[in-house]
Amino acid sequence: MQNHSIVNHLFNCKYMSRYRLTAVFLFVVMFSPVRADEGMWIPLLLEQTRYRQMKELGLKLSPEDIYSINHASLKDAVVLFGGGCSGVVVSAQGLLFTNYHCGYGQVQSHSSLEHDYLTDGFWAQSAGDELPNPGLTATFLERMEDVTAEVLQRITSGMTERQRNDSIAAAVARIVKARQPAKHHRVDVKPLFGGNQYFMYVYEIFSDVRLVGAPPTAIGKFGGDTDNWIWPRHTGDFSIFRIYADKNNQPAAYSPDNVPYQPRKYAPVSIAGIREGDFTMVYGYPAATDEFITSYELDYLIRQNYPLRVALRTERLEIMERYMQADAATRIQYAAKHAGVSNAWKKWQGVIHGVQRADGVKQKIARETAFSQQIADNPQWSRDYGLLLEKMKNNVEAAALLQQASACYAESITSIELVKFAGSLLTDIPPPNQDLLKKASGFYKDFSLAVDKDIFVAMMKAYLANIPEAYHFEEMKAQLKRHKGSVEKWADEVYAKSVFRSYQALEKVLANPKSANKLIQKEPMIAIYLSGQAMLNERVYPSLRRLSQEHDSLSRVYIAAQLQADKERIFYPNANHTMRISFGQTVGYSPSDAVTYQPFTTLEGIMEKDNPDIYDYRVPQALKQAAEQKNFGQYAANGMVPVCFIASNHTSGGNSGSPVFNGNGELIGLNFDRNWEGTMSDVVYDAEQCRNIIADIRYILFIVDKVYGAQRIVGEMEVRE
Numbered sequence: 001m002q003n004h005s006i007v008n009h010l011f012n013c014k015y016m017s018r019y020r021l022t023a024v025f026l027f028v029v030m031f032s033p034v035r036a037d038e039g040m041w042i043p044l045l046l047e048q049t050r051y052r053q054m055k056e057l058g059l060k061l062s063p064e065d066i067y068s069i070n071h072a073s074l075k076d077a078v079v080l081f082g083g084g085c086s087g088v089v090v091s092a093q094g095l096l097f098t099n100y101h102c103g104y105g106q107v108q109s110h111s112s113l114e115h116d117y118l119t120d121g122f123w124a125q126s127a128g129d130e131l132p133n134p135g136l137t138a139t140f141l142e143r144m145e146d147v148t149a150e151v152l153q154r155i156t157s158g159m160t161e162r163q164r165n166d167s168i169a170a171a172v173a174r175i176v177k178a179r180q181p182a183k184h185h186r187v188d189v190k191p192l193f194g195g196n197q198y199f200m201y202v203y204e205i206f207s208d209v210r211l212v213g214a215p216p217t218a219i220g221k222f223g224g225d226t227d228n229w230i231w232p233r234h235t236g237d238f239s240i241f242r243i244y245a246d247k248n249n250q251p252a253a254y255s256p257d258n259v260p261y262q263p264r265k266y267a268p269v270s271i272a273g274i275r276e277g278d279f280t281m282v283y284g285y286p287a288a289t290d291e292f293i294t295s296y297e298l299d300y301l302i303r304q305n306y307p308l309r310v311a312l313r314t315e316r317l318e319i320m321e322r323y324m325q326a327d328a329a330t331r332i333q334y335a336a337k338h339a340g341v342s343n344a345w346k347k348w349q350g351v352i353h354g355v356q357r358a359d360g361v362k363q364k365i366a367r368e369t370a371f372s373q374q375i376a377d378n379p380q381w382s383r384d385y386g387l388l389l390e391k392m393k394n395n396v397e398a399a400a401l402l403q404q405a406s407a408c409y410a411e412s413i414t415s416i417e418l419v420k421f422a423g424s425l426l427t428d429i430p431p432p433n434q435d436l437l438k439k440a441s442g443f444y445k446d447f448s449l450a451v452d453k454d455i456f457v458a459m460m461k462a463y464l465a466n467i468p469e470a471y472h473f474e475e476m477k478a479q480l481k482r483h484k485g486s487v488e489k490w491a492d493e494v495y496a497k498s499v500f501r502s503y504q505a506l507e508k509v510l511a512n513p514k515s516a517n518k519l520i521q522k523e524p525m526i527a528i529y530l531s532g533q534a535m536l537n538e539r540v541y542p543s544l545r546r547l548s549q550e551h552d553s554l555s556r557v558y559i560a561a562q563l564q565a566d567k568e569r570i571f572y573p574n575a576n577h578t579m580r581i582s583f584g585q586t587v588g589y590s591p592s593d594a595v596t597y598q599p600f601t602t603l604e605g606i607m608e609k610d611n612p613d614i615y616d617y618r619v620p621q622a623l624k625q626a627a628e629q630k631n632f633g634q635y636a637a638n639g640m641v642p643v644c645f646i647a648s649n650h651t652s653g654g655n656s657g658s659p660v661f662n663g664n665g666e667l668i669g670l671n672f673d674r675n676w677e678g679t680m681s682d683v684v685y686d687a688e689q690c691r692n693i694i695a696d697i698r699y700i701l702f703i704v705d706k707v708y709g710a711q712r713i714v715g716e717m718e719v720r721e
């Protein structure tokens with residue numbers, strides 16, 4: 001903490017030179033109690049990058065134990081779960097752990113009034129009880145390979161950006177074709193360092209993944225949106241699946257004849273305990289970070305883009321909450337939507353706070369200043385990069401208004417559920433197609449006309465107030481003119497007339513093919529949708545696309561220049577939804593003056609929060625009972641069950657469900673979140689503030705084994721004491 005304020009103070013000094021800045025950084029590094037390391041490292045390159053530091057912190061494995069294509073290694077236990085989460089295999093029979101919030105959709109899809117797995121939890125009593133999930137996949141990385149030379153071989157300096165992109169696309173297609181991905185395999189080629197490097201990834205995809213167990217939501221999402229992004233935390237954020245294969249242990253579509261998959265490698269579990277300062281390693285699929293971001297972009301994000309988005313979501317959340325508090329049915333209808341809107345809303349506020357607190361924009365300016373001086377000292381670089389930062393700045397400025405219009409549109413007009421629904425029908429299943437009704441019945445189950453109408457009024461007003469007239473769309477202007485400028489009157493008319501106002505109204509219109517055909521011409525929600533899209537396609541997207549391509553190519557050069565200028569430093573590429581490793585230690589932090597957080601929470605904290613009147617803090621009876629009877633088994637430490645812990649691993653969205661390993665490569669927990677003060681780690685990493693939040697494997701096993709008696713599950717795992 002102390003170090004932090006010193007940095008702040010010095011950054012604020014007007015006359016600080018970049019040499020003094022370097023001195024400050026050295027000081028912080030040398031005296032910082034946290035020996036965390038920023039970075040999401042490529043498993044294949046660990047030895048050339050961070051292996052030595054990891055060993056110093058307590059890693060006992062060899063690089064080959066972590067990543068190898070010659071024999072089973074830890075990477076073979078790491079799974080890409082579905083499209084966006086991570087997971088880990090924990091038994092010789094393909095048992096898989098991921099987060100509860102990652103498997104939530106599946107748990108929900110199997111739930112009904114008779115089988116309310118969300119309220120009661122679900123534990124398959126036998127293999128036959130394990131529930132198939134159409135569409136769900138578990139993907140293993142077979143290998144990754146640097147294919148930069150192959151991808152860039154035909155690139156010449158005289159090429160236009162367009163020619164360059166075409167050449168790269170052709171090379172990527174050649175590579176994928178040459179590798180001839182086997183059935184149930186996929187070959188991806190992805191850019192790293194903004195397109196200065198390319199890696200190929202060969203994946204094996206399993207598509208018979210069954211639900212084995214999940215705690216009640218009151219455990220899996222304990223704390224709900226209230227505690228989301230917050231430390232201290234008490235969430236049992238886990239769910240359990242099993243991967244099935246055909247008789248030859250190969251991936252196969254669901255079949256009752258499939259058998260549990262025998263993985264190349266599964267992770268053993270350690271319940272020996274974790275102490276402060278212990279080494280931790282997160283192995284998973286972080287989705288997107290932007291550490292090379294310029295000061296201009298960062299400044300734009302935290303002063304314009306995020307504040308506008310946050311403000312619009314605040315209005316939307318308030319409307320939902322008003323109705324949710326007044327009516328239990330609406331609370332259930334809007335719970336998942338509210339959680340979805342609230343997740344990024346809360347994160348962005350954390351990012352704004354964190355970037356300001358870490359003086360992130362000044363950090364980036366310092367980097368740019370140092371970079372400019374380096375360029376100035378080298379005539380060749382001056383020629384190559386002299387105008388680069390200036391161009392990047394101009395690019396951000398030129399794009400700002402368009403970005404605002406596009407972001408505002410997405411957060412306001414597109415957030416009106418009926419506009420969005422009308423649009424999705426047009427693109428997916430244009431009327432008079434009868435499939436529309438199927439989709440509609442799912443939609444109306446969780447829809448309230450009153451909520452949406454209020455959102456319509458608030459969001460139209462917000463768009464009008466925030467975005468200049470050049471980006472108002474024709475339907476908006478025409479309707480406001482008709483209603484003498486009153487958004488309320490416009491809403492009264494639309495919500496009374498729209499055929500989308502209810503399932504019944506829509507059904508009736510569709511029953512008659514003639515009126516169904518007229519739907520597209522007459523329906524006000526469709527008119528709004530089409531007019532809005534037309535405006536975006538004419539006035540926003542073309543320029544924005546051009547600017548964003550320009551941005552990407554400038555940024556590729558900027559990153560290349562930094563790699564070249566700072567040869568000493570070992571860089572890591574931004575997260576791009578490929579397999580990465582981050583490492584750190586179990587350690588607390590101090591979010592503000594006089595406040596320090598310990599790195600561990602326990603079951604005692606759950607009992608302290610217990611409050612049947614607060615939805616997010618209701619504790620299931622079975623858990624209360626186990627706590628009262630102290631039925632902790634081997635899962636307790638100091639007489640209490642540990643629940644969550646934090647560490648200094650650099651993680652991002654997509655790392656949810658990632659295994660967290662100790663120095664021996666034993667599973668000690670599942671990553672599921674970050675602390676609010678550290679959510680800026682996607683753009684500015686601050687070792688003092690950034691923490692990842694982990695569900696302790698002992699809590700998970702305690703829930704499975706002691707609270708719900710699902711010994712069948714624990715029995716097949718390798719649990720080390």
Ligand code: ARG
Nearest residue numbers: 101224225228229339343673
């Ligand atoms: N913040 C975590 C992540 O970004 C968890 C989100 C799910 N939980 C919630 N209460 N919305 O995914």
Ligand code: ASP
Nearest residue numbers: 652653654655656673674
């Ligand atoms: N909760 C995030 C996820 O779902 C993890 C994070 O952003 O730290 O991937």
